Amino acid sequence: MEAVLEFLDRPDGDWGIEDIRVTRAGIIGRRERGKPIRFSFRCFDVPVRAEARLGDGTVDLELAAVIGAVPFTAEAADARKRILSRVRGQRGLLLTDGRNLCAYSRCRIEAPLRPDNLMTELVCFMLDVKPEVEELEPLLPARHRARSGSVAA
Known part of the structure; x- marks a missing residue:
């Protein structure tokens, strides 16, 4: 807690998330x-x-969301074709390596990295991803959906 109070007490207020480390133990x-x-x-x-x-x-922020796994042609040829067609139409938001379907974003934020700037970028990314999840989920066989827990982060 001392570290946080020390940062908060800085007169210049020139600190950001990049100055604080939180361990798995909290x-x-x-x-x-x-x-x-x-x-x-x-x-x-x-x-x-x-x-x-x-x-x-600056701070370079990379975000990757695993929406699900792309089914093999033998499993669901039509779904695979529609999923890959949607990926090509999204100009970079959606990516696939032929196996996993991901949403990806990279942005540059002015340092220091303030919590409100970070949250803004996270929310904007997820608002872009939400319609893709809603549109693509019915195309993914149940065992390939991120919700099923079968796809690791």
């Missing part, structure tokens, strides 16, 4: 700025991974 302390910030969460029953790297006065 202990808060200083963080090494050279290491990326990694975290994950679930939204709309979809696992999302985030990684932020500090640059020169």
Whole structure:
């Protein structure tokens, strides 16, 4: 807790999330700025991974949401064709390696990384992802949906 109070007491207010480290045990302390910030969460029953790297006065934020697995042609040829067609039409939001269906975004945020700036980027990304999840879920066989828990983050 001392680390948080120390940051909050800075007169210049020039600190961000990149200065604080929270361990799995919930202990808060200083963080090494050279290491990326990694975290994950679930939204709309979809696992999302985030990684932020500090640059020169900026933070590069990468977000990846695993929507589900693309079915093999032998399992559901029509669904596979429609899913891949939708991926091609999304200009980069949706990606696939032929197996997993993901939503991906990369953005640059001015440092320091404030909680409100981070939350804004996360919410905007998930609002873009939500219609894709709703449209694609019926096309994914039940065992391939992120909701089923069969797809890892």
